[in-house]
Every structure is written in structure tokens, then in C-alpha cells.
Amino acid sequence: MQALYYIGPERLELRDTEEPPLVAGESRVRIQATGICGSDLHAYHGHDPRRQPPLVLGHEAAGEVVEGALAGKRVTMNPLIVCGRCDYCLEGRHNLCSNRTMIGMTRPGTFAETLTIPDHCLIELPDSLPAVTAALTEPAATALHGINRLEQVLSRPLSENRVLVIGAGAVGLLAALILRYKGVRRLKLADTNPLRRRTAEQAGLEVFDPRDETPEADAFGAVFDCVGAAATRDMATRAVRPGGAIMHLGLQDNEGGLDVRAITLKEVTFLGAYTYTPMDLRATVELLDSGALGETNWVEVRRLDEGAEAFAELVAGRISAAKVILQP
Numbered sequence: 001m002q003a004l005y006y007i008g009p010e011r012l013e014l015r016d017t018e019e020p021p022l023v024a025g026e027s028r029v030r031i032q033a034t035g036i037c038g039s040d041l042h043a044y045h046g047h048d049p050r051r052q053p054p055l056v057l058g059h060e061a062a063g064e065v066v067e068g069a070l071a072g073k074r075v076t077m078n079p080l081i082v083c084g085r086c087d088y089c090l091e092g093r094h095n096l097c098s099n100r101t102m103i104g105m106t107r108p109g110t111f112a113e114t115l116t117i118p119d120h121c122l123i124e125l126p127d128s129l130p131a132v133t134a135a136l137t138e139p140a141a142t143a144l145h146g147i148n149r150l151e152q153v154l155s156r157p158l159s160e161n162r163v164l165v166i167g168a169g170a171v172g173l174l175a176a177l178i179l180r181y182k183g184v185r186r187l188k189l190a191d192t193n194p195l196r197r198r199t200a201e202q203a204g205l206e207v208f209d210p211r212d213e214t215p216e217a218d219a220f221g222a223v224f225d226c227v228g229a230a231a232t233r234d235m236a237t238r239a240v241r242p243g244g245a246i247m248h249l250g251l252q253d254n255e256g257g258l259d260v261r262a263i264t265l266k267e268v269t270f271l272g273a274y275t276y277t278p279m280d281l282r283a284t285v286e287l288l289d290s291g292a293l294g295e296t297n298w299v300e301v302r303r304l305d306e307g308a309e310a311f312a313e314l315v316a317g318r319i320s321a322a323k324v325i326l327q328p
Contacts, residue, residue: 003112009046012308027068032131034110035060058110062134141276143175159183161221172226195320230257245269
């Protein structure tokens with residue numbers, strides 16, 4: 001089979017390689033669509049010590065089972081491989097499993113024609129959901145999980161709040177679309193990339209450049225930081241109103257920007273959210289299949305053999321799409 005290998009910082013190579021052997025309790029999935037995640041870009045730069053080359057990256061995917069218990073079924077997948085025995089798993093918080101591993105990190109990922117994965121990670125897809133749309137399940141579930149967590153701490157329903165989303169990448173854009181679906185009417189989306197702003201506008205969202213328009217201070221009951229940089233954390237703590245909440249979803253850097261004095265004096269709830277639970281993924285499949293988030297024409301599809309070029313263009317900021325999907 002062909003697979004796109006990360007072989008070193010900013011180096012990707014399409015290789016012919018043997019399919020891994022199938023072991024008991026796992027299935028082989030033929031990949032039909034797989035998305036490039038921000039964490040893949042982080043690894044591409046050589047900034048993720050957990051992802052060691054040579055490695056097939058990728059963990060957002062949809063395909064068809066060609067060997068295994070669900071042979072013939074169309075599926076998406078939970079990239080987290082969990083033990084099912086630790087306290088977190090027994091509580092249903094599989095995303096925090098003490099023994100978790102992950103495709104595209106500790107074992108080959110989805111930038112390939114096929115991969116093997118434990119059966120418990122597979123989620124069947126309805127026939128009405130196209131593979132390219134189904135490949136959005138993972139980032140959309142990340143957004144949904146963060147929204148669900150934040151809703152639990154608000155003093156008033158989310159739909160009554162002014163909401164700011166920082167970052168119009170895939171998770172930010174999907175968060176905004178889910179928030180709109182949930183009835184949020186006073187919603188603003190911030191991004192510095194003009195191409196991404198145009199894409200968000202075409203999706204019917206109100207978007208602005210925070211370099212030109214500073215978000216109103218103490219004005220938003222809920223803020224979603226889908227970038228996770230010092231500048232965006234600073235923006236979030238300034239923009240959130242007293243008694244409001246910040247959901248930190250991005251992981252761009254870990255240095256500065258968090259005004260703990262403001263968080264304390266304004267009595268702000270600051271939350272983090274990591275990935276999703278199996279139920280989040282299943283709920284997201286239903287959400288995408290319903291069409292509730294609107295058209296997904298903001299996705300750009302390329303062939304797997306164009307993957308290295310797509311990574312380079314994403315890094316250069318030359319792609320307007322919030323998500324690039326590769327097809328083997």
C-alpha cells in the first residue's frame with residue numbers, strides 16, 4: 001500500500017509499504033477520506049516529541065472495513081485506543097484513560113491506503129453521510145466536547161450569552177457552527193488570516209480581524225480559544241465578562257498570556273477540554289448526518305500524493321479552507 005510518512009521536520013515522503021498484519025480484536029480499514037489536523041502540523045514542524053519519525057501521521061478519517069468483525073461497514077474511528085479498565089474508562093471518561101495510545105502517534109495513522117485499529121474504536125456511519133463529511137467527525141467532536149463542558153458552568157443558558165470564538169481553523173469554525181445550531185445568536189469569530197475569514201463569512205458567520213478590531217472588554221459570557229497562544233489567551237481574559245467562562249481548546253504554545261489576576265477578580269471559570277468521549281463521537285456523527293451544521297463546502301479535498309504540498313501550503317497560510325481532506 002501507499003502511505004505518507006513523516007520522516008523529519010518539514011519532510012514528508014510517499015512510500016510503498018507493507019500492510020501491517022491484522023491481530024485479534026482489530027479490523028483493517030480502507031481509508032476513503034482523512035483530514036490534516038493542527039496536531040499533525042505541530043508534528044510536521046518537529047515540535048511533538050511523542051511523534052517520532054518515521055511515522056504515518058493522521059487520525060481524522062472515514063473509510064470501509066475490509067477485514068474484521070465489521071467487514072463491509074462504512075466507519076469513522078476514535079483515534080484514542082483506551083484500556084477500558086482504569087478509573088477514567090470506568091467513569092466513561094475514555095479521553096482521560098491512564099493507558100491511552102493513539103493512531104498517528106504511537107502507531108501508524110490514517111495518511112495511508114489502509115490501517116489497522118481495535119474494533120472498539122470503530123463507529124458505524126449511515127449510508128447518507130459522505131466520507132469527506134464523516135472525516136470531520138473527530139474535529140467536530142472536539143468542539144462539541146468543549147461546548148458541552150462549558151455549558152455546565154454557565155449561570156444562564158448558552159444561547160442567552162454573547163459568545164466569542166478565537167480561531168477559524170477547523171475546530172474554531174466547527175465550534176461556531178455548533179454554537180449557531182444550539183441557538184447562539186450573538187456570536188463572533190476572530191481570525192487573523194484573511195483567507196479563513198472569507199471562508200467563515202461564506203459559512204454565514206460574523207468574523208473579524210482582531211488586529212483591526214479589538215474585542216470589547218468584559219463583554220462575552222463565553223469565550224472559546226481554539227488557537228491556544230499567548231496572544232489569544234490574553235484576548236480571552238480581556239474579552240470575557242465577570243462571571244463568564246473561557247474554554248481553552250487550542251494547543252499552539254504554552255507560554256504566557258494568562259492573566260490570573262483578571263481571572264480571579266472577575267471570577268472567571270477557566271476550563272480545558274481534551275478530545276472527546278465515545279458518546280461525543282456518536283453524537284457528532286448524527287449531527288453531521290442531519291445537515292444541522294450546513295454545507296461543508298469550506299473543506300478542500302486533495303489526493304494523498306499531494307499531501308506534502310498541502311502541508312507546505314497550510315504552513316505558508318495559502319489555503320483558505322478550514323480543513324484539508326486527503327483521499328488515497
